Every structure is written in structure tokens, then in C-alpha cells.
Amino acid sequence: MKLILFYLRKLFAVLKNEVLVLPSRVAVIIFFLFILLLPLFTDDLYVLRVFTLASIFAIFAASWDLLSGFTGQLNFGHALFFGVGAYSAALINLHWQLAPWLSIPLGALIGVAAGLIVGIPALRLKGTYLALTTLAFPIIVTGLVFTFPDFTGGELGISGIQKLAPTRIHEYYIISILMLGLCTIMWKITDSNTGIIFHAIREDEIAVRASGVNTTRYKLLAFCLSGFFAGIAGGLYAHFMRIAGPSVLEISLSFMVVIWAMFGGAATIYGPIGAVFFLYPLVEFMHVIQDYRTLMFAFVVLLVLLFMPDGLFRWLREKIETECPRCKVRNIATRDTCRICTAPLN
Amino acid sequence: MSIKNREVIIMSIILDIIVMGLIKGSIYALLAISFSLIFGVARIVNIAHTAFYMVAAYCIYTVTNYMGWSAVPAMFVAVILSVILGMVIYKVFLNPIREHEGAVLIATMAIAMVFQEVMTLFFSGSFLSVPNLIDGYFIIFGVKVFYQQLLTLCAAALVMVILMIFLFKTKLGLALRSTAQDREVANLMGINESKVAMITMGIAIGLAGFAGAIVVPLEILEPHMWATPLVMMMAVVVLGGLGSLKGSFVGAYIMGFTEAMVVFLSPQGAFLKISVALLIMIIVLLIRPEGLFGVYFEEER
Amino acid sequence: MKWLKSNVFVPVLAFVFVMFFWATAFAASDEIRIGVIGPMKFIQGKSQWNGAVMAAEEINAKGGVKVGSKMMKIKLIQADSNEFLSITDATNAMERLITRDKVHFVVGGFRTEAVFAMQDIACQNKVIFIGCGAASDELCNRVAKYYDQYKYFFRGTPFNSTALVKAAFSHVGSTAEVLRNELGITGPIKVAFVAEKAQWADAMVPAVQATLPKMGMELVGVWRPSPVATDVSAELSAIQRSGAQIIFTFFSSSVGIPFARQANELKIPAMQVGINVEAQKAEFWQATRGQGNYVITSSTYARNVECNELTKPFVEAYIKRFGEVPTYTTGTYESIKMSLVDTIEMIGTLDPDKIVATLENRVYKTPPSTIMYVKDNLGRHTHDLKFGPGYATGIASQWQDGEFVGVWPNKWKPAPGVEVTFKGVKPIKIPPWMIKAYKK
Secondary structure (H helix, E strand, O other): OHHHHHHHHHHHHHHHHHHOOOHHHHHHHHHHHHHHHHHHHOOOHHHHHHHHHHHHHHHHHHHHHHHHHHHOOOOOOOHHHHHHHHHHHHHHHHHOOOOHHHHHHHHHHHHHHHHHHHHHHHOOOOHHHHHHHHHHHHHHHHHHHHHOHHHHOHHHOEEOOOOOOOOHHHHHHHHHHHHHHHHHHHHHHHHOHHHHHHHHHHHOHHHHHHOOOOHHHHHHHHHHHHHHHHHHHHHHHHHHHOEEOHHHHOHHHHHHHHHHHHHHOOOOOHHHHHHHHHHHHHHHHHHHHHHHHHHHHHHHHHHHHHHOOOOHHHHHHHHHEEEOOOOOOEEEOOOOEOOOOOOEOO | OHHHHHHHHHHHHHHHHHHHHHHHHHHHHHHHHHHHHHHHHHOOOOOOHHHHHHHHHHHHHHHHHHOOOOHHHHHHHHHHHHHHHHHHHHHHHHHHHOOOHHHHHHHHHHHHHHHHHHHHHHHOOOOEOOOOOOOOEEEEOOEEEEHHHHHHHHHHHHHHHHHHHHHHHOHHHHHHHHHHHOHHHHHHOOOOHHHHHHHHHHHHHHHHHHHHHHHHHHOOEOOOOOHHHHHHHHHHHHHHOOOOHHHHHHHHHHHHHHHHHHHHHOHHHHHHHHHHHHHHHHHHHHHOOOOOOOOOOOOOO | OHHHHOOOHHHHHHHHHHHHHOOOOOOOOOEEEEEEEEOOOOHHHHHHHHHHHHHHHHHHHOOOEEEOOEEEEEEEEEEEOOOOOOHHHHHHHHHHHHHHOOOOEEEEOOOHHHHHHHHHHHHHOOOEEEEEOOOOHHHHHHHHHOHHHHOOEEEEEOOOHHHHHHHHHHHHHHHHHHHHHHHOOOOOEEEEEEEOOOHHHHOHHHHHHHHHHHOOEEEEEEEOOOOOOOOOHHHHHHHHHHOOOEEEEEEOOOOHHHHHHHHHHOOOOOEEEEEEHHHHOOOHHHHOOOOOOOOEEEEOOOOOOEOOOOHHHHHHHHHHHHOOOOOHHHHHHHHHHHHHHHHHHHHOOOOHHHHHHHHOOOEEEEOOEEEEEEEOOOOOEEEEEOEOOOOEOOEEEEEEOOEEEEEEOOOEEEEOOEEEOOEOOOOOOOOHHHHHHHHO
């Protein structure tokens, strides 16, 4: 009994001193609560569908950020991992009758393999060359899809995939909680030593190599991790939509994820997630002005880029928090002195 | 008799490949060279490049259909319009954020999307086409070649020659080339780097618009027609080497002939022409990561 | 605090909240809500909407639908599926129709990949969905295999891919006969098969290879251009070299336009027959710059042809209202008027299960055909359309100098002792350059 009270008190202490102190952390908590409690406010299937899809795309966008935002290997063909994950999960489910909770991770593993296939040639390429080359991969795979239509269903895709869960609410929770979990894992990766190395590779690969780190291994690791998470997103998509067709490999999907991630702020993980949850429902709910939807979306992107070229959420974070010059701890911007070392914040 | 027949068939296949390869190659060359120019001088990866090509094509359609003008003045209007549009967009949306390369990239993506949506709004998703400049065809070695195809080829060749003269024989061309080679030093040498960037943007968009204008009688107009040429153009630029004009030129014809060969030699696999071309690009890059003629620059800070 | 002022997030978030707590506006309970879903920015979706509008107006003008003792008016709700560009948009739109707009029935759908997903959503919610655009056999195979789940789906138009192909073969046969009679060709007619590289056409290659010889024709080559190819002069040169007299086309995408245009510009001495979906559209003539002449394609309507007594009134009314000949996606008209409303009035209720039970056994006339729903060879309902003389056959039309003229069925002999000719068909015209090439 006392143990429980102890942990509760500890929780409150942590909340008060670590979480509630910073608006960005509060925002994250609010976001978590919003996702988890949404079904309580609405049982409208349509709204749940929109947010479920947003969660899937959030995993997808975060996985792009992990690869391209952090290691700087710009990937313009990220739909490859998504599509491979989707098709693999669909085929495994259809032919081997494996349940979704098996077919999706297996599909994701095939996504990892795809990651290696892209990552190895990518090692020799830099910058724009890499970006434009990665664009080619989903197109080649689409060609393969059409070359073996008996296996892949050609332009009709693979249909009759098993449902993820019996009801929409179940699906929503499975996917949302998975999203929260996976994105937290991705966040933790970027916060770890591996993440620091990723970031360093982007900034100056030669220096990292000079420090004795095997950058090849890390670059490939980034591709594999990114492929894995994107593959999971693809598998979830296939089971949710119950169809996997060539639309999962489209160029527009690759471009969208780049737009989302850069819009929200590259190399942050929370940036792409926020961008997806901001833009995707927005565009969807704009169905009342169906004809102008995408135009409006493009303009929003252009305008935000003009004023916040580093990404919306990065900019927001800069506005509401400042870093203490002495102890490098983040503080809420309204403070005059740092909360830890009491140095003045100008 | 059957040997002669086979000879004729082989001759006509070869000729078909040559004609198609030359045309595709020339269009890709125009697009790739202009894209390379923008990248080399202004360091912008212009995803909207082929979208300008599409705008010019729609412009021709509008002018010939609704205003009843003939094709040549329509071409002028289209090119001028796309140049103006390009410069304005550059000034308003791209120049302010030029330092943030990532932001510029998706800004150009968004611009391409805007063009696509606007075209859909005005013209709906239907497939449209544009009249030929010259109708009819002639026969050579048993192969029927359209006059329009020949015209497109000649126009493209002419423009490329003019471009080469401009770049290598005029002072402005020299300024362009030196800015592409090293931005800072060009600045030190007294070249107004941002003005040069703007002019380059104008010329490059003009080239893209011109490519759209001359190829449009051979193509189908629809709001997504910019996507496939974009992929091929970028493949050409990468294959030839970023920033290298010679590379873009050579790469364009390699890609063009690859496409033609796939279409003619394996009719059942004609849909794979893009995949094959891209595969070749990847293979070349594996051997030579900076492209055929690219120079391996140090990453600029 | 300065961060609040420049914070764009909160107002937008508030806006988003307002948007989705926004009323599921009280749907009036004495109207029948029918959702029309399709790619509304494109002609296919526009036709679906137009057909539905005509049906709804005609019915409401008569006072509405008699449901038991009540008269209920029809309210149409349009949903743009955007299915050509985004499957997720299509599913979202479908879900919206059902959960927010609370429609009783849905008609429409076009792109097969999207229709599969839309079918799932409709059937999950036990809403009757009549497909008016997708031809994939699998859509109806599912109904047979998982009847309790998918029984709410019916095919409205077109008939399924297998039947489409049978019809196309018949068109080729008729064209071959005309060539034989007019040009005096002896020996087997040479046919070049050109099908866009797409799954639905893949199964056709072996079928064509097997069937054409039985029809007394010779297959001289198979070409598979990309569905979105814009330059097919390569294929055309090769086709000309092969000496083909008929080009059997299987196009559903944009390649149909450049193919027709270039074939005519190059004056290839062959007749184009088969399926060319682009050629069914009114703008085909402009899109090929007038070079689409003599192209024959399967179609559903032509101004001069009557399938039954309902055809002409519908076609004329549609032309009067919308200025163009209807295409097959106007199947929403008969889906609403004949399939749904007539059944509702027959049994006096909106209950989906009862409607399904009645509808699947009905045989009734519609402007383009007579509808009967087939069972598969295990006796299970497929809710697919029966193809054959007296039921759904479609027609074939040829572009003749800017007019889309119905040319088939014209003395069509589907079985010994059976001959079918629709009222008003005109004879097939052969391109003059082909006549010249063969008469010399």
C-alpha cells in the first residue's frame, strides 16, 4: 500500500518538476491523452478512420525522419518500404493464412531487407544524387508488380486481406497505441548514442569516421530501422484498408512524406508526427471544398515554409522554450532565469 | 526474298529506335540541361521543373483552342508566360528561403502540386491534345516518320545550339558558368550572384517551357503529365552528373535510346521502359557515384 | 506572452475540433438518402452524378417513392472519391457517406482497387452498394463466396470482364465479316492484338491466342503498351509490318487516344476494334484532333441504337439535359430508378436484407439492357449481370466523321438459329485508305 503511495508521489514529483515545467512536454502529454481519449468524445466511425490513417502515416513519416532527417541520407523513395511492407503483409496473410500480428512484423522484416537493398548502393552516393536515386526504387518495384500480375494482382492489387480487429474502435486503439509506442522507441533511438552518431553523420561524416566510428554500419542501420518502421506502417495500412495495390508505391506518397516531415521539422521525430496529425485531418475535413483541397494544402505548405523554413514544430518549440546559455537545459520562454542553475536568460 | 524482308525489318526497327531515341533524348536534354543550370547556379533542386513544362503545354492548348491562334505564336506566348511565372515564383517563394535547401526542395514540390491542381481546376482531368504544326508523314526505309517528330527534333537541336553558343561565347554565359562552378569566388570576382541566379532561373524555365511547347503535339495533356518526365529528367541529370551540362546532354540521349530500345525490342514489356532506364542509372551510379561526368564536390557547408 | 500571439497551432486546432464536432445534421426522416460516389473531377464521376440526378428528379417529380403507405422523396448526396489519385480518399468518402450522411444506399465507384475497399465498408455497414463502373469479376466472386457478408453488393454496370471480352470477340467477328464481304479478303483475317499492360488484359492474351483461330482468324502479334503511353508509333510500325487487317484493342486508359490518333495519321490499313474506353467519351474526337475516325469500340449507348423501348427516351433526355451521349457510368440512373426504387415499391420497405432478397431474383428492363442476376456454377448468387442475347449485351459503336454511331449487334449470330439486330444500327465503315490498299 505504502509502495503504491510512494510511486504515486514520485509520479507527481516527476510531473511537477520535469514535465509540467516545459510546454513542449506538456504538449506531448496532451497529445498522448488526445489520441487515447478520442473515442470517448466521438464514436463517429469516419473520424476514427481519419485518425487511424493519420497514425499510420505518422509512423511512416517518423521513420523517414529517422533516416533522412537524422543521418541526412535524403530518401525520396520512402514509399518503397511502405509498399513492400504492405504487399508482404498482404501476401503472407493471404497465402500462408498468418494472423495480422504475425504478418505485419514479417512484412516489416521484408521491409528491412528492402532497406538493405537500397542502403548498400546508397553508401556511395551523397546528397542530391542519393535523393534522386532513391526515387527510382519504388518505380522499379512498381514495374516488378506489373510484371508478375498473377502473384501481385497487377493494378488490381491484393484484396481480401484479413481485418486487423473486429471493430473500428479496436483497430483505432491497436494502431494508435502502436504508433505512440513505436514513435517513442524512435525518439529513444535518436536520443541514444546511436542517435547521436546518426546526427553526427549528417553534420560531418568524415569527422565521424575519423573518430573511429564505422559509419557504413550506422548508415545501413538507419536504412534498416527506417525500413522496419515504415514496413510496419505499410502492413498496418494493408490490414486496415484490406487491400494492397500499386497505390502504396506511388511517387506522390514518397513526396508527401517528405513534405510532412520537412513541414513539421526534420530531425525531430515529433515534427513529422505533428505535421501528419495537423495536415492530414485538416485536408480530410476540408472535403467540403473538395476541388480546392490540395491547392489549399500546397499553399499552406508554401506559406509555412516562407516564414518557418526549418519546420513548423521546430519553430514553435523555439518560440516557447529557450535554452539556458550556461547549463544547456531548456526552459519555458517566459522565465527570466534558468530553473536549474538560475543563470539569467536573455 | 525473306532475307531481304528480314533486312528491311531490322532496318526499320533500327530507324524507329533512332527516331524515337533522338526525340526523347532531345526533350530530356532540354529538360535536364535547364534543370542542371538551376541546380548548378542557384543550388535549387527544382521539383517543379517539369510542372512548368506542363504549364507551357496547357498554355499552347488554350491559345490554339480558345483564341484560335496558330501554333508558332502560341509557342511564344507559352514560353514567355512560363518564364514570367517562373521568375515571379522564384522571387516570392524561393528566394527568401534559399539558404534552407530542404525547405526549398519541398517548396518546389508544393509549387508543382499547385500547378497540378490549378490545371485540374481549369481543364478537369480529361485528356486533351493539341494540333500538329505540320501534319503528315514521310517514309524512309519503310518507316513512317511524322513531320511533327522531325520538327520537334530540329527545334530542340536548334535551341541547344543557341544555348551552347550563349553559355560558351557570351559574357553572361561565362558569368553563369563561373557561378555554377564556385559561387563564392564568382561573387568575389564581382559577379552579382543573386542576379545571375534570377536570370538563370528565367532561362532554365524558358527552356523547360520550350520543351513543353515543342513536344506537346506528340503528347497527351493531363494534369499529371509532369510526373513521369520528372523522374526521367532527374535520372538523366544524376546519370550524367549533377551540374555537368555535358553530362546532362549525354545522359539524356542514353536514356532516350534506352527507352526506345525497350519499346521496340520487347513490345510485350514496353511498360517497363522507365524501370529499365532507372535500373541502368543505378548500375552506372554503383560504378561511378558521381555520374558519368560529374565532379565530386566537397559538401558545401 | 509572445508565443501565444504567433501561435498558429491553437486556433487551427480549435477550428479542427469545431469541424468534426460539427453537426451530423439532422437527416430528415422522410427522405431516402442515396450516396453517389465517384471521381467527380473526371467525366466518369460526372456521368455517375448526372445519371443519378436524372433518376432522382424523374422520381421526385412523380411525387417520390411509395414506401408502404408513405411517399418519400429521394435526396442525393455527392461524394468525390478521388479514387484515381488516392485510395484512402475513396474509403474516407465512403465512410463519410455512411456514417455522417447516413445514406440508405450507395451507387457508383470506378477504380477497381478503390471499389474493393468501398465494397468492404458498405457491406460492413449493411448498406446496399451498386457498383457502376468497375468490371472486375472478383467483386462478384466475393458475393458468392461470402454471401452473408457481401450480399449487399450488386453490379450495376458494366458487365464483368469475362463478358466484356466475349462481347469484344463478337465485335471482331462482325468486323471481320464486313472486311471479307467488302474487300474480298480470302483466307484468315490477320489480327494484331494490342492490350494495355494491365492485369485485366493479361488473361486475354491466352484467350485471344486460343479463340481467334477458332473464328477463322490469324493472330499476327501481341503488343502491350503502357496504359499511359503517349507515343505508340513503335507499336504501330510493327503492326503495319505484320500485315494486320484488324487491330484488336484492349484499352481502358489514356493510351487509347494516341493509339487511335497515330494509327489514323499513319494511315495504317487496318480496322481498330475492341475495347477503347477513351473512345466512348464525347471528347475523344477532340482529343484525337479528328483522327479518331473509324475506331470501333464496345459501348453502351449510341444515339441511333435502341436496345429496348426504354433506351431512346433515356438517351434523348440525357442529351437534352447534359448535351452529350451517355456513357456506361450513367448506370446510376437505372440502378436508382429500376434496381432500387422499383424494388422498394414492390416490397414496401427500405430494409436492406429484404431488398437484397427480392432484387437478386428480379428480371427487369433498363435503358441499356435487361438485367438478370446470375448464379455461379455452384448455384450461389453472385449479383453479377447476365450476358447474352436478350439480356445484357452492350453495343459497339464506331466513330464516323465526328459522330459516335452504333454498329453492333447487326445480324449477330451468337448461337445457331439466333440472330440479333438492334433497332437503328448502321453498317460499319471501312477507312478509305484501307479500301485503297486492298482493292488494288
